[in-house]
Amino acid sequence: MKRSGCGAMIQYNRTAIATTASTATQRILVVEDNRDVLCALSELLTLLDWRYCAAKSGEAALEFLIADRDFSILLSDIALPGISGIELAKKAHGMVPQLQIIFMSGYNNLPAGVVNFPFLSLPKPYTLTQLQEVLEKARNR
């Protein structure tokens, strides 16, 4: 296994991976296709004491969900190669209806009516405070 810029958290020849040793009970599924953003975000979530799994595509995230549905929050980029963040959220919501969805996007607004379930938005680029706030909001829903 090659090691990436974020330590042992990402395996190159697979599409996913990462967990923290945090004692927090709720777990986040993070999906971002930019490896550098994924690394930095993973490190930040570790520092903030969140448990998470990181996937670099919608397909990899679905594999995670099929194997283990114990996630409370889906934190996903919208623009992903292959299946989009929106398609992923629809499928994930179908599999785990109580899953809280947070879309990260460089676009200011998600077009209305694209999904028929509640979701939260995190516009890029975001501050640490914005990230914490949206995660807390999702956790307390």
Next chain:
Amino acid sequence: MQTEQAAELVHKIETLERNQQTQDVALSDLQQAMKFHGDFLLLLAHELRGPLSALFIETQTRSLLLDKSGSTAFTEDKLRNMVARDERQIRSMISLVDHMVEYTQLQNNTLSIQPVQTELSGLLSRVVTSVSDTPETEHGSSKITLHANQQTEGQWDAFRVEQIVTNLLSNALQSGAGKPIEVVLTATAAQIKIAIHQFANSSVSNAQGGIVDLFDAAATGKSRLALYITMQLAVAMAGSLTVTVAGEPDHATTFMLTLPR
């Protein structure tokens, strides 16, 4: 007398109507151009937020690390990785700024196209080697195979051809999901064709339609700006760039660059 006046009146009305139609067409063209320009700026803003996000998260993570553990949190290995990540994001922003300049030059018809004697199979070989050597952290791990055995000489702007093929290959690698990519050069007396077959789901659903269609396909790829510029570069070289997406079973996508000889 009255008949003459009536005929003159009819003629004036017809002229006015024609002028009105011309103005309507011009207004419609202008509105389309303005919408197009707005779409482009939105797209650019969106693309810039990607690397900006990475840098922003990095700085906040470092600040948090400093607060928690001081400078001991930054080992040499960690620092080197951070610098490498920063450099990739900065290069990405430089590339976007270049696209912005090229877009403006295309709009103003001031983009430089300088045809010189060029041999395409060698050029393609160099591009494929260069793109394949790009670190895996920037691209996917798809293997690129080049089929260009015959020397193909002609007058083209080598820099622009290289730019187009690099953009197309980068796009194919990013959305390639590890599937193979083939580059095929074919030539006739009148034109050359460079096909890039990507044996994976397309990053664009209807790329032929230009920026609006690419923008509409916002959720399916991150190379829309580069693809748009690439299409316009092909047009500026009196050529074309088409995209076809095959159906089942492999959903292969073919980007076809055609240039006159």
